[in-house]
Amino acid sequence: MKAIQIDRLGGPEVMELREIPKPELKPGTVIVKNQVIAINFGDLFFTQGTYLVKPVFPDTPGMEAAGVIDAVAPDVPSLKPGTRVAYIGMGSYAEYTRIRANRVIPIPDELSLEEAAAFPIAVLTAWHMLHTCHRLEPHQVVIVHSAAGGVGIAAVQIAKAAGARVFGTVSSDAKAAIVRQYGADEVINYETHDFAAEALRLTDGRGVDLILDAVGKPTFTKGLSCLAMFGHLILYGRAGGAPDRFDPLSLFAKALKVSGWAVPMVYQYHDIHRRGLEAVFRLSREGKLRIPVGRSFPLAEARAAHEYLLSRQSVGKLLLIP
Numbered sequence: 004m005k006a007i008q009i010d011r012l013g014g015p016e017v018m019e020l021r022e023i024p025k026p027e028l029k030p031g032t033v034i035v036k037n038q039v040i041a042i043n044f045g046d047l048f049f050t051q052g053t054y055l056v057k058p059v060f061p062d063t064p065g066m067e068a069a070g071v072i073d074a075v076a077p078d079v080p081s082l083k084p085g086t087r088v089a090y091i092g093m094g095s096y097a098e099y100t101r102i103r104a105n106r107v108i109p110i111p112d113e114l115s116l117e118e119a120a121a122f123p124i125a126v127l128t129a130w131h132m133l134h135t136c137h138r139l140e141p142h143q144v145v146i147v148h149s150a151a152g153g154v155g156i157a158a159v160q161i162a163k164a165a166g167a168r169v170f171g172t173v174s175s176d177a178k179a180a181i182v183r184q185y186g187a188d189e190v191i192n193y194e195t196h197d198f199a200a201e202a203l204r205l206t207d208g209r210g211v212d213l214i215l216d217a218v219g220k221p222t223f224t225k226g227l228s229c230l231a232m233f234g235h236l237i238l239y240g241r242a243g244g245a246p247d248r249f250d251p252l253s254l255f256a257k258a259l260k261v262s263g264w265a266v267p268m269v270y271q272y273h274d275i276h277r278r279g280l281e282a283v284f285r286l287s288r289e290g291k292l293r294i295p296v297g298r299s300f301p302l303a304e305a306r307a308a309h310e311y312l313l314s315r316q317s318v319g320k321l322l323l324i325p
């Protein structure tokens with residue numbers, strides 16, 4: 004089968020398209036024939052060796068895809084060949100991937116594979132930050148940084164569906180127009196405007212209740228300064244670099260909260276995971292959650308796709324097609 008492989012750490016240039024053996028079934032797993040592979044920002048960290056999971060050379064990047072089950076281990080009675088699924092699991096930049104059965108999500112008929120590919124990581128990250136890590140209430144004000152991105156555009160819609168007032172931040176006016184179309188009440192170009200000052204202005208000095216921050220260094224400290232009383236900042240990434248260290252005592256005066264988030268752990272908590280899945284599929288059925296595909300690249304052009312993601316032009320999900 005065709006797969007992308009790396010045998011050294013680095014940027015997009017370390018990825019090569021190769022012919023490698025198809026994976027074999029192991030107990031507790033399924034083989035998925037990937038039809039749509041979702042690119043995540045974490046894939047860039049993986050090839051650089053700075054992601055949670057480290058490459059074992061030669062290794063295949065990728066952690067999310069949708070396709071059809073090709074084969075099922077005998078000890079997995081719950082899944083059948085031919086079922087349309089999406090999954091979270093390493094090694095998705097390939098024609099076939101072996102995945103642990105509990106990381107596989109059967110997808111509803113009405114959902115296209117292109118949309119479904121964004122659910123296991125991007126969409127569930129957005130939903131669980133808003134409703135598990137935070138308990139979003141309709142009167143609350145939320146800042147979603149990088150609001151045009153894969154997680155961001157889902158978070159804007161999920162927060163709106165819950166009745167919140169949503170401020171998105173983006174780095175270009177072109178992205179701002181798109182984020183407005185997906186329901187954001189206000190969009191701030193944080194390259195040209197100070198987002199914290201804007202957030203305070205838009206809330207008459209009160210500040211916001213929740214910030215979803217995967218940018219890090221340029222946004223974290225400033226974010227703390229525009230939280231309302233009892234405000235909450237969830238740090239779930241570092242596209243702009245790791246945040247500066249901060250003094251926890253600075254949280255006292257406004258009783259602030261800072262949380263972290265990593266989506267894979269939710270798959271270990273069956274009830275929480277099921278609640279999230281039911282909610283996001285319902286929102287999708289009701290037309291309240293749509294995941295735009297920004298661009299698709301053939302698998303062989305994975306390098307160009309990563310360069311595009313690094314360029315900050317990407318909107319919605321970026322896909323690879325095997």
Ligand SMILES: NC(=O)c1ccc[n+]([C@@H]2O[C@H](COP(=O)([O-])OP(=O)(O)OC[C@H]3O[C@@H](n4cnc5c(N)ncnc54)[C@H](OP(=O)(O)O)[C@@H]3O)[C@@H](O)[C@H]2O)c1
Pocket residue numbers: 042043044045124125128148149150151152153154155172173174175178217218239240241242243244264265266267312313314315316317318319
């Ligand atoms: N913890 C978790 O479980 C989890 C799960 C999924 C994703 N994440 C994190 O969530 C973030 C979004 O992931 P995604 O896959 O949906 O990507 P994405 O948002 O589609 O793309 C990343 C976006 O980050 C913004 N960005 C800010 N500073 C940047 C910089 N210096 N270089 C490149 N981009 C920069 C860009 O948007 P603007 O230019 O508009 O700011 C860019 O479009 C990533 O940081 C990712 O690591 C975390």
